[in-house]
Every structure is written in C-alpha cells, then in structure tokens.
Amino acid sequence: MADVFKALADETRRRILDALAVRDGQTLFEICSHLIARHGINSSRQAISQHLAVLESAGLVTVEWQGRSKLHYVNRAPLEDITQRWLHPGKDPA
Amino acid sequence: MADVFKALADETRRRILDALAVRDGQTLFEICSHLIARHGINSSRQAISQHLAVLESAGLVTVEWQGRSKLHYVNRAPLEDITQRWLHPGKDPA
DNA sequence: GCATTATGCAAGTATCTGCTTGCGTGTCAA
DNA sequence: TTGACACGCAAGCAGATACTTGCATAATGC
Numbered sequence: 001m002a003d004v005f006k007a008l009a010d011e012t013r014r015r016i017l018d019a020l021a022v023r024d025g026q027t028l029f030e031i032c033s034h035l036i037a038r039h040g041i042n043s044s045r046q047a048i049s050q051h052l053a054v055l056e057s058a059g060l061v062t063v064e065w066q067g068r069s070k071l072h073y074v075n076r077a078p079l080e081d082i083t084q085r086w087l088h089p090g091k092d093p094a
Numbered sequence: 095m096a097d098v099f100k101a102l103a104d105e106t107r108r109r110i111l112d113a114l115a116v117r118d119g120q121t122l123f124e125i126c127s128h129l130i131a132r133h134g135i136n137s138s139r140q141a142i143s144q145h146l147a148v149l150e151s152a153g154l155v156t157v158e159w160q161g162r163s164k165l166h167y168v169n170r171a172p173l174e175d176i177t178q179r180w181l182h183p184g185k186d187p188a
Numbered sequence: 189g190c191a192t193t194a195t196g197c198a199a200g201t202a203t204c205t206g207c208t209t210g211c212g213t214g215t216c217a218a
Numbered sequence: 219t220t221g222a223c224a225c226g227c228a229a230g231c232a233g234a235t236a237c238t239t240g241c242a243t244a245a246t247g248c
Contacts, residue, residue, distance in 0.1 A: 002105055002108075005099065005102045005103045005108070006103045008099045008102075008103075009099045009100045009102075009103035010205090010206080011096055012206090014099070017180075021183065027224075027225095028224070028225070029223095029224075029225095043206090043207075044207075044208065044209090045224090045225085046207080046208070046209085046225095046226090047206070047207055047208075049225070049226075050206075050207080051206085053226090067215060067216070067224090068214065068215040068216065068223070068224050068225075069215095069224065069225090070224080070225070076180070076181060079177070079180050079181055080181065082173075082176075082177075083173075083177050083181065086111075086170070086173050087170060087173055087174065087177065089115065104235090104236080106236090121194075121195095122194070122195070123193095123194070123195095137236090137237075137238095138237075138238065138239090139194090139195085140195095140196090140197095140237080140238070140239085141236070141237055141238080143195070143196075144236075144237080145236085147196095161194090161244095161245060161246070162193065162194050162195070162244065162245040162246065163193095163194065163195085163245090164194080164195070189248100190247100190248085191246105191247090191248085192245100192246080192247080192248100193244100193245080193246070193247095194243105194244085194245080194246095195242100195243080195244085195245100196241105196242080196243075196244100197240105197241085197242075197243095198239100198240090198241090198242100199238105199239090199240090200237105200238085200239085201236100201237085201238080201239105202235100202236090202237085202238100203234100203235080203236080203237095204233105204234080204235070204236090205232100205233085205234070205235090206231105206232090206233085206234095207230105207231085207232085207233100208229105208230085208231080208232105209228100209229090209230085209231105210227105210228090210229090211226105211227085211228090212225105212226080212227075212228100213224105213225085213226075213227095214223105214224090214225085214226100215222100215223080215224080215225100216221105216222085216223075216224100217220100217221090217222085217223100218219100218220090218221090218222100
C-alpha cells in the first residue's frame with residue numbers, strides 16, 4: 001500500500017502508466033520512445049528502467065520476458081485497493 | 095493532481111487522514127494525541143503541522159478557524175478525481 | 189495587563205530520491 | 219563464434235523532503 005502511493009508520487013512514473021494504458025505490453029525502449037514523443041520526457045534508459053522497477057515492486061506493473069525483451073503490463077488492482085480503503089471504507093482503518 | 099499523490103506518499107500523512115476519518119474537525123493537538131495513542135507516531139507538533147499544510151495545499155484537508163483553534167476536515171474529492179482518471183478513464187490520457 | 193494556550197514561520201540538518209555513468213549478463217543474428 | 223542488442227547492477231551526486239529547534243503572532247482566561 002505504501003509502495004503504491006510512493007510509486008504514484010512521481011510524474012514520470014505516472015506518465016509511464018499512461019503510456020502503457022495507450023498500448024499494453026511495451027518494452028523498455030518502446031516506453032522511452034513513447035515518453036519522449038508524447039510527453040517531452042527525455043530521461044535516460046536507465047532512469048526509466050529504475051522507474052519501472054519501482055512500479056513493478058509496487059505491483060502496478062507486471063512483466064513478462066520474451067527472449068531478450070521484457071514486456072510491461074499495467075495492473076490496476078492496487079489502485080482499486082486504494083479506493084476500497086479511502087473512498088469506501090468498510091471498516092475502521094485505525 | 096501531482097500534489098495529491100505526493101501528499102499521500104507519506105505514511106504519517108495517511109495516518110492523519112485516518113485520524114480525521116475517525117473523527118472529523120480535530121485540532122492540531124488532538125491529531126497529535128491521536129497519532130501517538132493509536133499509531134505509535136511520536137513526531138513533534140511542528141512536524142504534524144507541516145504535514146497538515148501539505149495535505150491542505152493538496153486539497154485533501156480543509157480548515158476552519160475557531161478562535162485560536164484550527165479545525166481540520168477531510169476532503170475526499172481529490173481522491174475521487176484520482177479514481178476517475180486512473181480507474182475509469184473516459185478519455186485518452188496521452 | 190499578563191500569563192497561558194494554539195498555532196505559524198524560518199533556518200539548519202540528515203536522510204531519501206531520482207538521475208547519471210560505467211560495466212556486466214544474457215539473447216539473437218550473421 | 220563474434221558482434222550487436224536489450225536489459226540489469228552498483229556507485230556517486232544533486233536536489234528534495236521530513237524533522238528539529240527557536241522565535242513570533244494571535245486568542246483566551248485570570
């Protein structure tokens with residue numbers, strides 16, 4: 001839960017999720033190209049790779065290796081958990 | 095939007111929202127007491143005050159002065175905006 | 189008025205975070 | 219097998235962030 005909020009706190013990482021929402025299953029290079037082309041983000045490959053690692057450890061992105069390429073997919077389940085806890089609280093959070 | 099995620103990225107600030115969810119309209123001192131009693135958070139008054147300022151500028155908390163006391167109220171509207179954008183995207187976010 | 193209470197402001201510090209740089213590993217194709 | 223490609227790992231650095239400390243401001247009660 002904490003990891004999800006921290007992952008979403010960064011603008012570049014939110015853009016990455018946007019990119020994957022447009023087309024799921026992109027590789028690292030494809031995501032980099034997408035960010036440069038559509039969002040004016042000009043970070044290095046390594047920077048984006050580290051962002052993807054954060055998103056993955058937060059459960060917001062799942063990966064699938066295919067040869068030497070790593071495909072990234074969005075996972076919205078953690079976001080739904082957030083709404084369950086913060087917008088439709090069924091039980092006392094304290 | 096960015097401010098909301100950054101505000102929620104901190105554990106103590108999420109606890110503050112929890113405290114206000116239990117009882118809305120608390121003062122700074124009441125929130126401090128609540129955090130110490132129920133969450134084992136032992137930050138100073140100033141630290142909590144700064145967290146409240148972050149929550150307020152993110153629109154997650156609204157305030158109302160009553161004499162020399164400042165009452166804090168939760169505002170869930172920004173959270174609903176988040177779910178609208180990330181879980182029920184009506185339009186292309188790119 | 190004077191002390192107390194509730195809070196804000198501002199500077200300093202230590203830790204965290206995002207980014208870069210350089211190198212290493214595994215995969216594919218010729 | 220050799221070179222190119224896609225990616226990971228690790229160290230170092232600059233800026234951001236959370237916290238503390240000290241002082242200031244405004245309202246309440248005697």
